[in-house]
Amino acid sequence: MFRLPVCPHCRAVYRYGEVNRMIFFHPTRERTCYHCKKSMKPLLRGLFLLAAIYLAVCFGSTIAIVNIFPNATALTVFIVNVCWTVLAFMLRPFFVIFKANEQKKKR
Ligand SMILES: [Zn+2]
Numbered sequence: 001m002f003r004l005p006v007c008p009h010c011r012a013v014y015r016y017g018e019v020n021r022m023i024f025f026h027p028t029r030e031r032t033c034y035h036c037k038k039s040m041k042p043l044l045r046g047l048f049l050l051a052a053i054y055l056a057v058c059f060g061s062t063i064a065i066v067n068i069f070p071n072a073t074a075l076t077v078f079i080v081n082v083c084w085t086v087l088a089f090m091l092r093p094f095f096v097i098f099k100a101n102e103q104k105k106k107r
Contacts (some may be wrong), residue, residue, distance in 0.1 A: 004093055008100040010036040019093035023047070030101055039101035046095030054088040 006013050012035035014022075022031065022042060031040050058081050065072045065080060 005042070005096045005098045007033040007035060007038070008040055008098050009033060009038040012036065014098075016093050019096055023092060023096055031098070040098045041101045043097040043099045046097055047092060050088060050091060050095040054084060058084050 004014055004016060005019055010033060012033055023044070027042060027044055031042065032038070033040060061080055061084065062077050065077055069076070
């Protein structure tokens with residue numbers, strides 16, 4: 001975790017912006033590694049984990065704010081949750097894993 005995805009064949013590293021673009025436009029499309037030209041597929045399982053962590057953090061921080069600061073307004077809670085949303089959005093590429101694509105086709 002907290003590592004950018006690498007090619008499952010040759011371990012070529014993908015840059016943050018590249019991964020971001022990939023998962024933004026066609027998240028489930030097959031990819032060809034820029035280095036070894038082999039086929040691979042992004043695994044989005046990690047993103048569900050990120051979403052689960054994000055929801056838990058939002059929920060937890062909302063409860064914490066209300067308990068610790070009784071005078072906190074809905075706006076405070078909203079701003080904090082917006083911060084978490086931005087953070088979760090920025091962390092997405094770190095939760096993607098590339099999986100080797102099976103080339104075997106059934107006839
Ligand atoms: Zn490769």
